[in-house]
Amino acid sequence: MDSNLNQSNNSEGFTNYKNLNISENPLSTDFGVLLISHGSSLPYAEEIFKDILEKYISLTGHNAEVGYMKVAKPSISEAIDNLLDRNNNIKRIIAMPVFLAPGIHTNIDIPIILGLEPKETDPRCPDGNYPEDHYLMESKPINFDGEINLIGCIGPDPQIINVINKKIESTVFESNKDVSADKTGVLLVSHGSRLNYNREFITDIYNQYKSQTDYSVSQGFMELCEPTIAQSINTMLESKDLDRIIVVPVFLAPGVHTKRDIPTILGILEDEDINSTHFSNDHSHSHTHSHDHSHAQSHDHAHGGLVEFDGEILYTEPLGSDDVIIEILKNRIESNI
Incomplete structure (x- = not known):
């Protein structure tokens, strides 16, 4: 990991980067990057996404955080709080679902959690009235007044x-x-x-x-x-x-x-x-x-x-935090800055 990043674990058990050095690019001072993962009760995925986050920050210098849809920490709303804690001048957040393919999570669940309109009708609950114990109902509201730009997932990139x-x-x-x-x-x-x-x-x-x-x-x-x-x-x-x-x-x-x-x-x-x-x-x-x-x-x-x-x-192992994956994230996000 980049030596300029000071990694610390808070009481919630997730990684925070308190002394992130923002890139000299002036555009980087008004936005944050939210990398969204599904979340798992097992440690494997969290370890990979910590590695993805560290590599992404080291490569780009962006104010970035991973947020999990459910189970793992930080949640999506907590990840946004972390971004704002590091830079309260953020006017917009570029949110990218770090999923290989789109689906219910990327097109419905994540937009709803972010306070955005879903991209399609939910086949699980067409009327939009979710039961109280559904994870969408349990997610914390987003505490951010700026623009959230939800971009597409990785997709079948040739790389x-x-x-x-x-x-x-x-x-x-x-x-x-x-x-x-x-x-x-x-x-x-x-x-x-x-x-x-x-x-x-x-x-x-x-x-x-x-x-x-x-x-x-x-x-x-x-x-x-x-x-x-x-x-x-x-x-x-x-x-x-x-x-x-x-x-x-x-x-x-x-x-x-x-x-x-x-x-x-x-x-x-x-x-x-x-x-x-x-x-x-x-x-x-x-x-x-x-x-x-x-x-x-x-x-x-x-x-x-x-x-x-x-x-x-x-x-074989899954694709993981290969440098090629980090480059795909970087290129996709920077095209939306």
């Missing part, structure tokens, strides 16, 4: 392919097996959504990646829509004899889905570890694990079946 390539290369390097490219397949995994945004995003990334690689490539969804992970792998194996499948979770930060759900579908997480909060850092696995009937049945219902493959499955 993401560079991150995917780096994740694949490092994971293959760690494997002790020599498997040729023509015997290797790559599966890009996304979460899945009942809305079409997630499918459009991963399909765009898939098409970009497929045009630039010699590997056999497919895409699959963890849940909610098809093809599932198992369906995609089965289709790959039907069309080509493969000895290795590299699975790339096209998620920004690690969490329950990348640490537990997807590895369980792939059969690379032992049954006794499924409910554990600790997960191994070893990402090279041979798919030889067995699953009892009761576990396979419950997970099949939730996520569309388990994978059956006798070759090597390599599982």
Whole structure:
């Protein structure tokens, strides 16, 4: 982290930057940058977003903060308070959802939390009357009289392919097996959504990646829509004899889905570890694990079946706080200054 930044943890348990050196650019004195994350009860995502924030501040010198929609701290309203504490001359806030694809959170939840009009009608609650215990009703009002400019999320930026390539290369390097490219397949995994945004995003990334690689490539969804992970792998194996499948979770930060759900579908997480909060850092696995009937049945219902493959499955880390991601954020935000 930049040596000019003095990091301190307050009583709420989140990171504050009290002595932020604002850039000499005069535009930087009248705005703040709010990077918005979903939030998780597990520490993985918060660690990644702290790293993203530190790298972003170091790169740009902007008065910036991360705010979480729910669960984690600081909340979106608390993050805005932090921005104002560091510079009470802020006239506007550039808010960017640090999400890969748009969806209900970026188009409905975040605008509502920010006191803005949602971009579309909420399919969960079309009349807009949310129950009292809904997290939108529990969010604190925003204490800011200036302009809030909510910009788009990351989207299928071509630079993401560079991150995917780096994740694949490092994971293959760690494997002790020599498997040729023509015997290797790559599966890009996304979460899945009942809305079409997630499918459009991963399909765009898939098409970009497929045009630039010699590997056999497919895409699959963890849940909610098809093809599932198992369906995609089965289709790959039907069309080509493969000895290795590299699975790339096209998620920004690690969490329950990348640490537990997807590895369980792939059969690379032992049954006794499924409910554990600790997960191994070893990402090279041979798919030889067995699953009892009761576990396979419950997970099949939730996520569309388990994978059956006798070759090597390599599982990469999510995209994380790669410098390419920080550059995308910088370019997107600075185009709105």
